[in-house]
């Protein structure tokens with residue numbers, strides 16, 4: 001299934017990867033799972049402001065508006081994540097049963113019973129466009145929802161480009 005919210009988020013990605021991610025999403029990712037499961041892009045571009053807000057959770061911002069204790073969710077400050085340049089996206093699988101949607105974070109599930117976990121099926125599609133998958137990273141780095149295409153850049157490179165004004169005219173995307 002092609003998910004509209006996901007398409008909007010793909011449209012927030014860096015122009016250099018937007019079309020290839022969009023095409024693989026429409027042509028393959030949207031078709032690889034069973035009829036009652038689909039892949040949602042949970043996050044594309046994250047602005048510097050949004051990154052700092054995320055960084056503050058569990059550090060300077062300790063409680064949610066309804067009084068829930070907040071934990072640390074990221075070690076990246078503004079500029080230190082590939083999401084901040086539109087070069088990373090996160091996914092979640094959504095299960096749609098009898099009109100009720102629920103997120104699936106368990107990566108071993110195989111709802112379409114084809115012998116390959118649904119998360120891995122999605123990862124294989126994105127790897128065809130040379131995306132790196134956080135699910136392949138070991139130990140502390142392991143990040144199953146995360147994909148990125150960095151063109152060999154580090155966040156420091158990208159931050160430097162942005163700071164020195166090497167951005168696509170009218171945007172905040174660094175020229176790479």
Ligand SMILES: [Zn+2]
Nearest residue numbers: 088089090146
């Ligand atoms: Zn991510």
